[in-house]
Amino acid sequence: MPVAAFKSQVAQWAKRIHVKPRQVRFQKMGRKWASCSTRGTVSFNTELLSQPPDFREYVIVHELLHLKVPNHGKLFKTLLRAYLPNLDIDSSLIPPKPGGGRARI
Numbered sequence: 514m515p516v517a518a519f520k521s522q523v524a525q526w527a528k529r530i531h532v533k534p535r536q537v538r539f540q541k542m543g544r545k546w547a548s549c550s551t552r553g554t555v556s557f558n559t560e561l562l563s564q565p566p567d568f569r570e571y572v573i574v575h576e577l578l579h580l581k582v583p584n585h586g587k588l589f590k591t592l593l594r595a596y597l598p599n600l601d602i603d604s605s606l607i608p609p610k611p612g613g614g615r616a617r618i
Contacts, residue, residue, distance in 0.1 A: 514562045514569070523555070526573050530596065532580040547572050549579035571600055 516539060523537050535553030542548070542558040549555050555576045561569055574596050582589040 523573050530577050532577050547576045549576045
């Protein structure tokens with residue numbers, strides 16, 4: 514997926530969730546698919562662009578929700594299910610990183 518199309522998808526979800534990331538950037542990450550800083554920067558692993566669409570969408574929503582809820586508690590999980598009610602991704606379905614090992618979101 515082209516970076517511009519991915520950023521467009523991030524912008525659409527940010528509008529829907531009512532958040533405004535300070536910056537959206539891409540970088541190589543060793544063990545994560547994405548991260549969200551306390552300052553509002555959402556970073557995505559460049560390898561995410563080649564992953565399946567449902568997984569990319571899950572990672573986008575997951576990280577943008579951290580702009581509202583900084584942890585993975587009950588509220589976070591409830592919001593995640595509310596925004597992605599038909600998506601059933603758990604930690605066992607997270608694609609492995611190239612070279613082996615389990616990646617984190």
